[in-house]
Amino acid sequence: MKMPSNTERRSIPGLEGKLEIDRACNIYLHGSPDHLKFNWPEARVSIGEHTIGVNAAEATALAFLTYAERLALIEDVALLSAKGPKDRLVLKKADSLCVSKWAIWECIRSDKEGFSLPGRIDSLKSTQAESCAAPLQDNADELMTWIAEGTVEASPFEDYPKPTLYENHRSPSRRGNTSAVHVHRIKVHGHWYSFFARGAKKWAYVGDHVSFTYRVTKGGHRNVVRGTFQTLDKNGQPIEQRGDRSWKSQLRSAEQRLPTSRRERVD
Structure with a gap:
């Protein structure tokens, strides 16, 4: 495979006039x-x-693939x-x-309601986590750019798909992914809401x-x-905590080494 040329730079959607990116994932x-140095995959930049x-x-x-191309990757x-x-x-x-290849992989593991939507850059996945080298703060959602705040009060939800792994994969012999950070998404009154949490255990069940309180980004997401999420029964009474509400001090910063066991090899 030939390496993509990094000579062409484009503005990052939603951050025009502030940040640019090339085909090889370098951010400027x-x-x-000169491109910025950051701990993959998150770059945090102070602007104003x-x-x-x-x-x-x-x-x-988002910068180099059309909406149709991203959607085709998701549906392939x-x-x-x-x-x-x-x-x-x-x-x-x-x-x-x-x-x-990282841009292609990001599309493949995304979904229609999330990453494939044009302009999704100022989103939770892009902004909530600190860099892998620094501690991941429990109140990191307060650090991101948002333009409005709202609340959802004692409402039933329409969908809560299986949470997706956010951190680098680990095989069972390397402690697995039980306590790894996952992206959770929940649909309430026709709108999708997202948050980070440890593990894939859902914070709410059918019924x-x-x-919770939510914040709206410039991209409309x-x-x-997280600290405001409360689960209630149909009568409005609080339910004992569901899911893992704890937090971790640091994200996994490196990919797993090749396991000795062939059955645990993922690529």
């Missing part, structure tokens, strides 16, 4: 000749009074068998579309009602303030 301040977080893989896909059944960014199917797509 607008007009700067705000700290803006950007997922480099998402930003590359053949790509469901891909095990990671180094999978030959992913590399082939990256070569044909001339973008980083439960939920209450609703991010739950």
Whole structure:
């Protein structure tokens, strides 16, 4: 596979005039000749009074792939068998579309209501986490750029799909992914809300009602303030805590080494 050229730079959607990115996932301040150094995959940049977080893989896909191309990657059944960014199917797509394999992989593991929507850059996944080298703060949602705040009060939810793994994968022999950070998404009154949490255990079950505060980003995405999430029964009475509400001090910063067991190898 030939490496994508990093000579072409484009503005990151939603951050025009502030940040740019090239096809190889390098991020630049607008007009700067040198790319920023950051701990993959999150770059946090202070611009004025705000700290803006950007997922480099998402930003590359949004800047260099059309909505139709991103959607095609999400819906391509053949790509469901891909095990990671180094999978030959992913590399082939990256070569044909001339973008980083990480941008292709980010599309494949996303969904229609989330990443495939144009302009999704100032979202929870791009802004809530601190860099992998620094401690991940429990109140990190207060650091991101948002323009409005609202509440959901004792409401039933319509959908709560299986949470997706956010951190690097670990096989069972390496402590697995039970306590790893996952992205949770819940649909209430026709709107999707997102938040980070440890583990894949859901915070609400069918028949439960939920209450929480959320913040709206410039891109129109609703991010739950984790500490406000409350699960209620149909009579409005609080339910004993569901899911893992604890937090972790640091994200996994490196990919797993190749396991000795062949059955645990994912790519």
